[in-house]
Amino acid sequence: MIGIIRTLWLTFLHLFHKNDTVPYPETKPYLSPRYRGRIILSRDPNGEERCVACNLCAAACPVDCISLQKGEKDGRWYPEFFQINFSRCIFCGFCEEACPTYAIQLTPDFEMSEYVRQNLVYEKQDLLISGTGKYPDYSFYNVSGLAIPGKDKGEAEREAAPIDIHALLP
Amino acid sequence: MIVPMPIIIVVTFAAVMGVAAVSTMVERRLLGFFQDRPGPNRVGPFGMFQVVADAVKMLFKQDWVPPFADKPVFLLAPIVGFMAVLLEFGVIPITPHWSIAGDLNVGLLFVFAMMGLAVYSVVLAGWSSNNKFALLGGMRAAAQMISYEVFMGLSLLGVVMTAGSFSLHDIVLAQSRCWFVIPQFLGCIVFLIAGIAETHRLPFDLPEGENELGAGFHTEYSGMKFGMFFLAEYAGVAMISALITTLYLGGWGGPILPPFLWFAIKVVFLICFFILLRAALPRPRYDQLMSFGWKILLPVSLINIVLTGAILLWQAGA
């Protein structure tokens, strides 16, 4: 009996509490930069695509919503096409974790409803942004040992010059 | 001021419909506030036109009668429930001069008779839907409403004994010195609980029981027939509030403000209290509900009658 009256009183007091919910489209909730929303493909600081078409994201994806095809240009790998089917994506972020080059990133944006299901298949031009995303200074080719035009072997950051195996000097 | 009867009837009917419709919205808003959220606030200022939107939705929905249903009874059920609730309002004295049959000498019994007929609405809806969930809901409704009608009637006898009349007008007049909620406190509590069970509102909405019966007796109803059940339920809440006001809270009586305003304030307060009960209390199990009624409410109401009778006799003797 006392419990019932106490419940009634406490519920009544909630009349004067602040609302927990917000009127959504007008006031948007704060989303942290690490929020797992719409997936993008970023570029390195030079403006080149970061993605090297390694397929690790597609392999990590638990719902198989990523598909891509490797292409090659001037010694750099890049995806010829890169599709993410957002009608299947579960926004788990495994692709972001699997990516060795920080190319694929999840952003704090979730407003991507469509009336036609087909429109949820995002192509590369929809995914690719012009910026660097969450890692502004990182460029995969600058830290990897691969030779590309303009950067020979041993010229990457914190990389020693390659050893000439034909020389007899130690 | 003498107002012609047809105007009284039309205005009362419109007021009841209005209160029932608006209380659907008020309930949703208040439940929202109790749960720390704003509730429906999009349609019109403060969400006031939500009622209109709901009504339009109800009216334009397909009015579907399931092929396996017993059609005439299926159509009859919501009408019976709605009519019974509306007729009950006929004997409520809203102000000294504003009531359809407020001084009917069997007014209180008339209310009871109509409540008894309102049981048919849920029972027949459950049976005619030809659906096992609806049938279970209808059976629960029948048992619950018949039992709680008993306690309701017994709890009221104290008021009738003190006022010495079944006429609601006389009962209000008898409260000019002291509201019956003070001498008849036990009776008032029993009446309130039985009233909740009678209108099968939460926490006693076992006939509907969303989680186990999927809306219970009105599972198969859609469109305006469902709307009539819905309106009848809210009109029933307003009805119980008006009855408690009349029987225990002194009806239109009150200082300074005009009688109608006092009546309205009390009724609105009670409707809000009903909503608070819905927001705060969990639903009991069905057997708990029945045993609570027969093992607690029945003795309490009998004790109330005996005490009231003893006090009345003692006062008459002294």
Added chain:
Amino acid sequence: MSVDFSVGLYGLIAIAATAMVITRARPVHALLYMVVALLALACLFDSLGAPFAAMLDVIVYAGAIMVLFVFVVMMINLGQPDETRERSWITPSNWFGPSVLAALLLTTLIFALGHGDAATGPNITEVGPTAVGMSLFGPYMLTVELASFLLLAGLVSAFHIGRALGEKR
């Protein structure tokens, strides 16, 4: 609307509804017509100046007892086969005998009514709840007490049946 006219109307409704009770094959429909008959009866009581009796008729018979009947009929869940069997029972050979007897009773009743004092008419006095209570606890005290004993016996036996079922479980 004069009293005579309304009394006749309610009486006709009651008779028609009762006829429907007898002829319906679906038990729930029959019960509903019985409720209508009881309501018409209540209206009849009211227009004859007995509002208290009318209200009790609605509360007790229409509101409680008939609901229990409907409840039980709902529970036993009669289907199409029961309905066809019921229909087969309503044949002329079956209802001829009872209706002759009922007609005999009716003629006796009409005969008795025709020879009694014409009590109806303009001198209808309304019997309010106070008058009913006064006469119940005045001249009819013994009957009331006997009826209460009967109800107590019913209550005790119902309680006993409930207890026995509870112990078996």
